[in-house]
Structures are given as structure tokens and as C-alpha cells.
Amino acid sequence: xxxxxxxxxxxxxxxxxxxxxxxxxxxxxxxxxxxxxxxxxxxxxxxxxxxxxxxxxxxxxxxxxxxxxxxxxxxxxxxxxxxxxxxxxxxxxxxxxxxxxxxxxxxxxxxxxxxxxxxxxxxxxxxxxxxxxxxxxxxxxxxxxxxxxxxxxxxxxxxxxxxxxxxxxxxxxxxxxxxxxxxxxxxxxxxxxxxxxxxxxxxxxxxxxxxxxxxxxxxxxxxxxxxxxxxxxxxxxxxxxxxxxxxxxxxxxxxxxxxxxxxxxxxxxxxxxxxxxxxxxxxxxxxxxxxxxxxxxxxxxxxxxxxxxxxxxxxxxxxxxxxxxxxxxxxxxxxxxxxxxxxxxxxxxxxxxxxxxxxxxxxxxxxxxxxxxxxxxxxxxxxxxxxxxxxxxxxxxxxxxxxxxxxxxxxxxxxxxxxxxxxxxxxxxxxxxxxxxxxxxxxxxxxxxxxxxxxxxxxxxxxxxxxxxxxxxxxxxxxxxxxxxxxxxxxxxxxxxxxxxxxxxxxxxxxxxxxxxxxxxxxxxxxxxxxxxxxxxxxxxxxxxxxxxxxxxxxxxxxxxxxxxxxxxxxxxxxxxxxxxxxxxxxxxxxxxxxxxxxxxxxxxxxxxxxxxxxxxxxxxxxxxxxxxxxxxxxxxxxxxxxxxxx
Amino acid sequence: xxxxxxxxxxxxxxxxxxxxxxxxxxxxxxxxxxxxxxxxxxxxxxxxxxxxxxxxxxxxxxxxxxxxxxxxxxxxxxxxxxxxxxxxxxxxxxxxxxxxxxxxxxxxxxxxxxxxxxx
Numbered sequence: 001x002x003x004x005x006x007x008x009x010x011x012x013x014x015x016x017x018x019x020x021x022x023x024x025x026x027x028x029x030x031x032x033x034x035x036x037x038x039x040x041x042x043x044x045x046x047x048x049x050x051x052x053x054x055x056x057x058x059x060x061x062x063x064x065x066x067x068x069x070x071x072x073x074x075x076x077x078x079x080x081x082x083x084x085x086x087x088x089x090x091x092x093x094x095x096x097x098x099x100x101x102x103x104x105x106x107x108x109x110x111x112x113x114x115x116x117x118x119x120x121x122x123x124x125x126x127x128x129x130x131x132x133x134x135x136x137x138x139x140x141x142x143x144x145x146x147x148x149x150x151x152x153x154x155x156x157x158x159x160x161x162x163x164x165x166x167x168x169x170x171x172x173x174x175x176x177x178x179x180x181x182x183x184x185x186x187x188x189x190x191x192x193x194x195x196x197x198x199x200x201x202x203x204x205x206x207x208x209x210x211x212x213x214x215x216x217x218x219x220x221x222x223x224x225x226x227x228x229x230x231x232x233x234x235x236x237x238x239x240x241x242x243x244x245x246x247x248x249x250x251x252x253x254x255x256x257x258x259x260x261x262x263x264x265x266x267x268x269x270x271x272x273x274x275x276x277x278x279x280x281x282x283x284x285x286x287x288x289x290x291x292x293x294x295x296x297x298x299x300x301x302x303x304x305x306x307x308x309x310x311x312x313x314x315x316x317x318x319x320x321x322x323x324x325x326x327x328x329x330x331x332x333x334x335x336x337x338x339x340x341x342x343x344x345x346x347x348x349x350x351x352x353x354x355x356x357x358x359x360x361x362x363x364x365x366x367x368x369x370x371x372x373x374x375x376x377x378x379x380x381x382x383x384x385x386x387x388x389x390x391x392x393x394x395x396x397x398x399x400x401x402x403x404x405x406x407x408x409x410x411x412x413x414x415x416x417x418x419x420x421x422x423x424x425x426x427x428x429x430x431x432x433x434x435x436x437x438x439x440x441x442x443x444x445x446x447x448x449x450x451x452x453x454x455x456x457x458x459x460x461x462x463x464x465x466x467x468x469x470x471x472x473x474x475x476x477x478x479x480x481x482x483x484x485x486x487x488x489x490x491x492x493x494x495x496x497x498x499x500x501x502x503x504x505x506x507x508x509x510x511x512x513x514x515x516x517x518x519x520x521x522x523x524x525x526x527x528x529x530x531x532x533x534x535x536x537x538x539x540x541x542x543x544x545x546x547x548x549x550x551x552x553x554x555x556x557x558x559x560x561x562x563x564x565x566x567x568x569x570x571x572x573x574x575x576x577x578x579x580x581x582x583x584x585x586x587x588x589x590x591x592x593x594x595x596x597x598x599x600x601x602x603x604x605x606x607x608x609x610x611x612x613x614x615x616x617x618x619x620x621x622x623x624x625x626x627x628x629x630x631x632x633x634x635x636x637x638x639x640x641x642x643x644x645x646x647x
Numbered sequence: 648x649x650x651x652x653x654x655x656x657x658x659x660x661x662x663x664x665x666x667x668x669x670x671x672x673x674x675x676x677x678x679x680x681x682x683x684x685x686x687x688x689x690x691x692x693x694x695x696x697x698x699x700x701x702x703x704x705x706x707x708x709x710x711x712x713x714x715x716x717x718x719x720x721x722x723x724x725x726x727x728x729x730x731x732x733x734x735x736x737x738x739x740x741x742x743x744x745x746x747x748x749x750x751x752x753x754x755x756x757x758x759x760x761x762x763x764x765x766x
Contacts, residue, residue, distance in 0.1 A: 429662075429751075433669055436754070
């Protein structure tokens with residue numbers, strides 16, 4: 001046996017047997033030779049009549065001239081296994097079978113070098129096998145090889161099908177994605193693009209696939225920022241998230257895009273793919289710019305506040321009113337910028353509780369410490385899709401001017417009523433002088449007329465006083481002159497006075513025992529007068545008015561009940577509001593400024609008392625107040641103490 | 648017994664007039680002025696009582712009151728301050744006025760007050 005003869009030696013299983021025949025040794029012998037030596041790191045073994053190798057498949061495939069089919073098969077299997085988790089099991093079983101088949105082929109193809117050596121050293125070995133035996137073995141080998149080949153082919157078909165399904169699945173995903181999506185190879189050539197891409201960028205599939213990204217559509221994708229992104233940043237990081245690119249496209253105009261890219265590595269030395277998702281955020285950006293410009297255009301200071309009370313955003317008006325720049329404001333406590341921080345934080349806590357607040361009054365402090373802006377806050381919470389509260393949107397309405405107007409108005413009313421007082425004092429004086437003179441003369445008729453005139457002047461005086469009091473309440477200037485006095489005595493006095501003003505009504509007293517209380521006698525008297533005069537005014541067709549007082553060790557209570565027109569439930573809360581007047585067709589005939597109960601309410605509140613009304617519609621109303629007896633129960637600090645009234 | 652003299656210092660003729668009528672009807676002699684300086688300058692024929700408006704044009708009633716109450720000659724003269732409302736009560740007392748009366752007042756109330764000092 002010569003080297004030349006050996007060089008044509010076996011490249012497949014069949015050839016092993018050919019070789020065995022040729023060398024006149026059994027295949028087993030060849031195996032034994034193989035067992036004795038380790039050639040090229042391939043440990044050969046024997047299983048039945050077959051050679052197999054335990055070496056790693058890929059390495060074998062690399063060394064093997066038969067490996068091209070196996071390589072492509074392996075690639076597909078690998079691709080498959082990365083995309084489809086479900087078919088992993090099938091693949092594993094298929095892989096093992098394929099591997100087995102490849103093993104056999106590999107072993108056979110590895111054999112030549114083995115044979116070569118053996119042949120050189122043992123070429124003159126005698127044959128132990130009969131020719132017939134050899135033919136049978138050969139036939140068996142052929143049959144088995146055929147069977148394995150068929151099995152491999154059928155498994156390959158299964159894999160092909162799986163790969164197709166997986167590819168369809170992946171394609172479906174790409175097509176379904178609503179945003180434009182490109183699959184590029186590492187040279188930035190487009191492998192595929194989805195429908196959204198074609199639609200958004202007005203390009204055709206034919207002009208897209210297999211083209212370089214930059215050459216696409218008159219090189220409109222040749223964007224410097226994109227080049228940097230794909231050529232420098234992506235290879236380094238493998239992932240790029242939310243990268244903003246703005247570009248003026250020839251046929252679709254200025255676009256703002258959000259790019260997300262990902263490199264799909266296919267293994268060492270293998271080509272990688274790039275997935276490039278493009279989100280067109282032009283409209284979102286325009287919308288947010290639109291919203292921003294609306295917010296900025298507002299003259300009202302606007303802020304957003306996080307659930308823990310920190311400022312998250314402000315507009316220019318807020319910057320102006322606080323004298324601080326955005327960066328100084330954002331992240332700081334909202335309540336910092338008000339004259340009453342506690343009230344401010346109470347305000348936003350109310351928003352989180354109720355979902356909103358309206359006309360919440362606060363005063364914003366400018367950074368210079370000198371300027372203050374009176375505002376009314378309207379605020380509401382804003383939520384995400386899951387209804388979780390993200391924060392508060394708060395708008396402040398600058399009411400400095402309104403307050404100024406109000407102050408001017410109050411000042412005007414104050415001056416006007418003051419000015420009215422002097423002539424009323426004169427008229428009242430003249431009437432009283434006349435009254436005195438007619439009395440001396442015994443002209444009773446004239447005296448009576450003058451008494452009526454005086455009563456009207458008293459009404460006028462009360463109206464003027466009410467106007468003045470209301471402006472004082474608004475300006476926080478209503479003063480009290482407090483001292484100890486007997487409550488019952490005051491009630492008796494007023495009831496008596498009021499009885500003289502009416503002939504239609506009968507004032508019935510149901511009074512408790514005398515009780516000394518502390519407060520402004522005149523002001524509390526004003527409240528009682530108001531209750532009784534209202535009772536007279538609003539019960540034109542009934543006679544009885546009941547004045548009840550009661551007391552316990554801490555307080556006194558007084559109620560005035562009439563049987564007149566009554567107050568509907570929904571209006572009962574409002575009767576103590578400034579300028580409230582009973583309305584309705586019939587009620588329009590009742591005159592008044594709508595200040596009396598407002599002032600009464602303020603007087604009682606300032607005495608730390610309670611004031612309320614009970615009315616069941618048409619059967620009249622009962623107005624009541626309760627006052628604490630104790631001196632220490634006062635909230636107000638501005639009261640002046642005059643105790644002479646008790647004298 | 649000669650009539651008691653009351654000086655009315657007020658710059659509103661309507662008030663001065665009606666006060667004069669009231670007090671004269673009640674049997675008092677009345678002197679009037681609308682000039683604060685005149686009140687400060689009284690030396691002879693001292694009145695028995697002074698009714699002083701707290702705000703007179705160009706003069707601060709408090710200042711006049713303080714002055715009169717600081718002068719040996721005039722400090723004993725009862726001084727009733729006339730004010731627009733009760734809120735000036737404190738101020739009136741601070742200035743040294745004996746008492747005060749708020750507009751609009753009842754004639755009887757005023758006469759009772761005057762009577763209390765010089766009756």
C-alpha cells in the first residue's frame with residue numbers, strides 16, 4: 001500500500017467499509033486503531049458498527065469538509081432558538097438527532113487522516129473476513145445511512161416550517177408596531193421596514209429595502225446627528241433610548257423624532273442587526289409647545305405641586321410675582337412663598353383631600369420682602385391613566401387691584417356715611433328742639449308728628465351705621481367696647497323700645513333670670529334689635545313675636561321667633577352673608593340693604609358666640625344666638641375695655 | 648344765679664346751630680366758634696363747659712383738648728368731645744376729655760351729660 005493509494009481514502013461512512021475491505025481488515029479494526037490513538041483531539045469511539053465522536057459539534061463542523069450544510073442548519077437552529085421559545089423543545093430534540101447524524105459524518109470524514117496513518121504502518125495486514133460477510137455488512141451500512149439521511153431530511157423540513165412560522169411571527173410584530181421600525185444590518189443597509197415607516201416618511205418598499213439608510217429618499221436621512229448616533233454611540237452601547245433628532249425632511253417637513261435603537265448580536269464574528277424604532281413626536285412636541293405657550297401667556301401665576309408640596313413647574317407670571325427664577329422655585333416648598341405658609345399648605349392639603357379648591361385666598365410674598373400680591377387660588381389635582389394623583393395644578397388670580405377697588409369703595413362708603421351723619425344729627429336735633437317747644441306749648445299733635453319723624457330718623461341713622469359697620473368689618477376695623485352688663489336688662493330695654501315702633505305686633509317675652517355677661521353691650525343690643533326688627537318686617541300678617549332667653553352656667557341664649565314668611569332651607573345658610581336679601585316676587589317688597597344679619601353675624605362671631613336660624617319654610621323663622629359669659633372666651637384682641645356700662 | 652356759659656367749637660354750622668338751640672332752650676348761655684385757635688386763646692370770660700368737635704377744619708380737637716387740659720386756667724373746665732362715632736372714645740379719653748358724645752345724639756342724652764357736669 002502506497003501513500004498515493006491512501007490519499008483517495010474515505011470521506012464517508014461507506015468509504016470506511018470500502019477502506020476496511022481494501023485493507024482487508026474489519027471496520028472494527030479501524031475503530032480499534034482509532035481507540036488507541038487520539039488524533040487531532042478527536043476521541044473516536046465505537047457504538048455498534050458506527051463511529052462516533054464526543055467532540056463539540058461546532059468544532060467538528062469547522063474542521064469538516066462536509067460541514068457547510070450542517071453549518072447552515074446550525075445557524076437556523078440558533079436563529080430559531082433565539083426567536084421562538086415555544087419551539088425550543090422541538091429544536092432540542094431535532095438538534096440532538098441532527099447532531100447525531102453529523103457526528104457520524106464527521107467521524108467518517110475525520111477518518112481519512114486516521115486511515116492514512118494506519119494504512120502507512122499497517123498496510124500489509126491480512127484479511128480475516130469472508131467476502132460475503134463483508135458485502136452483508138456493507139449493505140447494512142448503506143441501509144442505515146439511507147434511513148438516517150431520510151430522518152435528517154424530515155427533521156430539516158420540520159425546522160424549516162418552524163423557522164417560517166417564527167419569521168412570520170416576527171414580521172407580524174414589526175408590521176403591527178404602530179411606529180416606524182427599521183431593521184438594518186451593521187453597514188446600515190435596510191433589511192426590512194414596516195408599513196408605518198413607509199407611510200410616515202413617504203417612501204416605497206422598493207426604494208427602501210437593501211438600500212443604505214443614508215441613501216434613502218434623496219439622501220434625506222443623511223442626518224449628521226443620526227450618523228453620530230448609529231456609527232459612534234450605538235456600536236459602543238448597543239442600546240439607545242429616546243434620542244431626539246430634529247430634521248427638516250424635503251417632502252414631509254420639519255419633524256421631531258424620538259429614536260430607540262438596539263443592536264442584535266448574532267454571536268462572535270457574526271453579522272449583527274440593528275433595530276431602529278422611530279417615533280414621530282412632532283405633534284406631541286407641538287402640543288406641548290402649545291400648552292406651554294398657553295401657560296406662559298397666562299397673566300395668572302400658575303404652578304404645579306407634587307403630592308409632598310414641592311413646586312414642580314411654574315410659569316413666567318409666577319417668576320414675576322415671586323421675584324425668583326424657575327430654578328430657584330422648582331423643587332422647593334410651595335408654602336414658602338406666602339405670608340401665611342401654614343394657610344398655604346393647608347390649602348394644597350385640601351386640594352388633595354377634596355380634589356379641588358376654589359377662590360382660596362393667599363398673599364404671595366415677593367423675594368424683596370416689600371411687595372405682596374393678594375391672590376385667590378383655584379386648584380385641582382391631576383391624575384395619570386390609572387387614576388393615581390400625580391400632583392396639583394394651581395392657578396392664582398391676582399386680586400390686588402380688586403382689593404384696591406374694594407378698599408376704595410369701602411373708603412368711599414365710609415366717608416359717605418360719615419358725611420351723612422352730620423346733617424342727620426342736625427335734622428334730628430332740630431326735630432327734638434321743635435318737639436320740646438311744642439311740648440311746652442301743649443301742641444300734642446305736633447309733638448306726635450315729631451316723634452314719628454324722629455323714629456324715621458332713627459331708621460336712617462341705623463342704615464348709615466350699618467353701612468359704616470359693614471365697611472369696618474371688611475377692613476377689619478370694627479371695634480368693640482366691652483364690659484360687664486346684665487343681659488336680661490338689655491333684652492328688656494330693647495324689647496320695650498322695639499314695641500314702641502310697632503302697633504301691629506305683640507312682642508312676648510319669655511326671659512330667664514338676670515345674668516351678668518361680658519361683651520360690648522351696644523353691639524349685642526344691635527344684634528337683638530336686628531332680630532326683632534327683622535321679625536316685625538317679615539311677618540306683616542301675623543301678630544305674635546316671641547322673645548325667649550335661656551342661660552346655663554357658661555352661656556346665655558336668645559331667640560326671636562316670628563310666624564311670618566319664613567326662609568326656604570336652601571337660603572338659610574346665606575342669610576348671614578353680606579348683601580343677602582330675601583328674594584322672590586313677594587319678597588321684593590321688603591326693603592333693606594342686606595347688611596343687618598351680616599353685621600349681627602360678625603358681632604356674635606367676634607364675641608366667640610354662635611348665631612343661627614331655624615325655619616321650616618312658610619311657618620316663620622326663629623333667629624338665635626348664644627354667647628359665652630366668660631371674659632376669657634374672647635378671640636378678638638383689638639377690643640377696648642370700657643366698664644362704665646355696668647355702672 | 649347767672650346762666651352757665653357753654654362754648655361750642657365746631658366748624659359745621661348745622662351742628663353749631665342745633666346745639667345752640669338745644670342748649671339755649673335748656674337755659675344755657677352759648678358761645679360758638681368754628682376756629683380752633685379761638686378756643687385755645689380763651690383767657691377771660693371762661694366758659695363753664697366746652698363742647699369740642701374732634702375734627703375741626705385745620706385743627707385737631709385732641710391737640711386743643713390736650714392744650715386746654717394742660718393750662719392752669721382752663722384745665723378745670725369740663726370738656727365734652729363730639730365725635731362721629733364711638734370708636735374715638737379711646738382717643739377722646741387719651742386727650743383728657745371728660746367725656747364724649749357720638750353723632751347722631753339724642754337731645755336728652757346731651758342735656759343729661761351737660762347737666763351732670765354743670766347742673
